[in-house]
Amino acid sequence: MHLTLGLHRAVRHEPSSVATFYEGRTHTFRQLADRVARLAGALRTIGVKTGDRVAILALNSDRYIEYYLAVWWAGAVVNPINTRWATPEILYSLDDSQSEVMFVDSAHKSKIDELREGSTTLEHIIYLDEEEKPNGTLSYEDLIEDGEPIEDSYRHGDDIAGIFYTGGTTGFPKGVMLSHTNIGVPAMTFLCEEYGFGSVSLHTAPLFHVAPLMYVIAQLFNGGRHIVLSGFEPAQVARAIEERKVTDVLLVPSMLHVLLDSPVVQKTNFSGLRRIWYGGSPIAETTQRRALEVFQPSGLVQLYGLTEIPVVALLSAAWHAPEMRKLRSTGRAAQENEIMIADANGREVPRGSIGEIVARGPNVMKGYWNKPVETETAIRNGWLWTGDAGYMDDDGFVFIADRFKDMIVTGGENVYAAEVENAIAKHPAVAACSVIGIPSHEWGESVHAVVVLKPGAREFTVEEIRHHCKDLIGGYKSPRSIEFKPSLPLSAFGKVVKDELRAPFWRDAIRKV
Template identity: 50%
Template sequence: MRTFSDQADRVARFAGALREFGVVDGERVGILSHNSDKYLEALLSVPWANGVVNPVNYRWSPAEIIYSLKESETEILLVDDTFAPVVSELRQGYEGLRVVVYMGDGPPPLEDAVGYEDLIAKTAPLADSVRGGDALAGLFYTGGTTGFPKGVMLSHANILISAFGSQASCPFVVPSGRTLHVAPMFHLADLAMWVAQLMLGGAHVVLPNFDPPAVMAAIDEHRVTNVVLVPSMVQMLVDHPELARFDLSSVRYIVYGAEPITEVLLRRAMSAFPQADFVQCYGMTELAPMATMLSGEDHRQGTRLRSAGRVVAHAEVRVVDQEGNEVPPGTIGEIVVRGGHVMLGYWHKPEATASALWDGWMHTGDGGYMDDDGYLFVADRIKDVIISGGENVYAAEVENAVAKHPAVAACAVVGVPDDRWGERVHAIVVVKPGAQKPTEEQIREHCKGLIAGYKSPRSVEFVDVLPISGTGKIDKRQLSEPYWADSPRNR
């Protein structure tokens, strides 16, 4: 446990060490590590030294990590015990990696590495560089689910505008509360929670990664008030057989997002945490990350649980057609956003930046619609729309129907090639433990009672577990790739 005073001293000392390593205006500093107190300190130390943080997705392969380090010209890398063994391979693939800082507690297990704690012990504190405003704060690489990762450039103003505007629009952290960090710290969702709790004061409880028993024990022991989870994490918590053994009554806010959640799962989670406000956040890395929020009150009313909520105070959101014209309420189009939280652009990718940021708006690539009361409903990624027999089918709608089958624990829907229909709706299903496995026809007929027949799955497969991407989402690319590998329309 550390006080704010303790942390401030350590941050200033590590910033001094970074300055001695040559961190000047805008030098990138990478962090390849599971969640830790040192990670949070580094997020403060890098801008304190006038640098730019590059949180590395630790779920990537070494080749992908090397690519991101090369592209961002990151020459200083912080690693923990888990990732120290890959440093040799990273050095072989990227000769520009000149400084490696070992974030463990003991002596560095690597040649040519320096110890984080040693640096703090021997380095004098550095005066804050007061980096802020429109200066680049960090490079946050996209998860890669729609192509090769791109470095999203976010300024300090981007991040703070999003945090202030979101908390003002829909409170999601408790002043002087306690935030539990279990989502990866390289992800903007966790960073947003961290910044909001810093603004309002309070404590940070850190777990290296998501583990249901450890999460429940931490909430119980430390009286956690706020936590951010992706739907797959929510599902693992509410399904855990020991859920009732822990006192989870301290939780005031459960923030979720990153992928659609089914109504069935959401209602189960709300029953498991009756004292908590559930807050859904829709956004993306490029928006630092908030665009809309569905409040706790909206959840309690229960009439718009499939909505992503209303626009936050710092943003403008529209739904437009292919020409950029706003469409009427209830009409599906592309979701576009503008405001002071929108990214500066993609690192070294002017063409990608121009295609995303045009006519003054960030084009999200997400399909959705607004209702008459200004609530946004997200349908699906536009380029992942399943076009079957000339009809557009949005996977989120089908997933919501499949999940209502009493034997279904989790599901994902993708488009796969079909000789007759071009693409067919294909469901991948995880059956609840102890439940009788339904047949493909039973899943199909169940869905036809909830959605149009052409939207119902034409094929179903059953798996033990759904793959998770580097950002904690269900990896639909991995699920669909085997079907498209030999197709002339291979995407």
């Protein structure tokens, strides 16, 4: 399994077919392959060696896809950076991964000097846009024009394809090492789920995430067309689906919710849409039912996975029928996986009993970059422990009930409470704090802070605490709500009893995430 396979096949089978479309810019598969080979050659020229890490900080575009393919073609490892991170988080990922080269677009041009000065490893910055490049950077298009095309390195199998940073329980991000097999095999899941020939995929979810990347790889395997949007905006999405005859789109539940609420839905012809793939965070059953009504006859397919193990389970279109009574499920194990509901000792619990969801298969990560202890905790005897509590019914469908790890999933983004608590604790008025996830119809979960003030300190607003946090952590991690208490509930061992803080918000909920 090598992740450039789809491009090679498409060049042989459909060289003149459109591969990518972005804001009026179109490339065929033949052109795409030539650009990738030249960009890979340019990367080698500036010193990128086999196994080196190459970062990107950019919004979605056709060049983001070229970046992925060219880095792999050159034999290197991708490091896609979350565009919603604060500068300290970006610098941590650069230095921890020892990325010496980074691609940056115009939307993040203002960060270039700060990143260059703050990073201990960065040597080259490649500017993605065609406008005049900032001082000290290399032009993306010039590199392609001047680059000598090279042969594909054909890195494959267990070779590391990328390091994808996710939040950490200690407040420091963890770099998830995914191999070509780890990404390529679950991408095949899309193809197994009736990802038809001649499909046209819309890319609007951020390409720095693993799920949208797998969606790209699946479409490359399929030889289909990629329609790329820089971000999510309901009117643009609806227009692209109708005008570009999109057959498949991947959305996180918050995007699906916003799209359904947009008046543009009533004016758009969605008849060509075959599949809406969704996942990444909890979804309300009401949103599922509305989508089934609005987008008929489009099929809904739910994906459940983690950065550490992309696509654990899948709820196919057929099982979305309300009469099947599986809408609250995340589905059954994907074709390449096994799922078990385990007790603390790794033994399978009876059907219907709650335990931890564990999974194994060729998509389990190689481990956390430079974190062997955390790797040993997460992967035991080949099983990846997800940190999600759930149960399996007699038909093999998995239902998530709660979460063992102290993590909040909001709008498709993972937020570890420790990261937010560390940031809030730096506020001069804060004596103690605890962060929990509370229900949100729009975002799945919302970040909520419970704060104890120092004696004499005044209460502050959500806006004030978000402003305090913005230079330390990404904006999506900052609290959306806050409450002040004279003290936090503590266990006999002095640990905050978060269940007591969460209880008023989740008391009537069927599931606790």
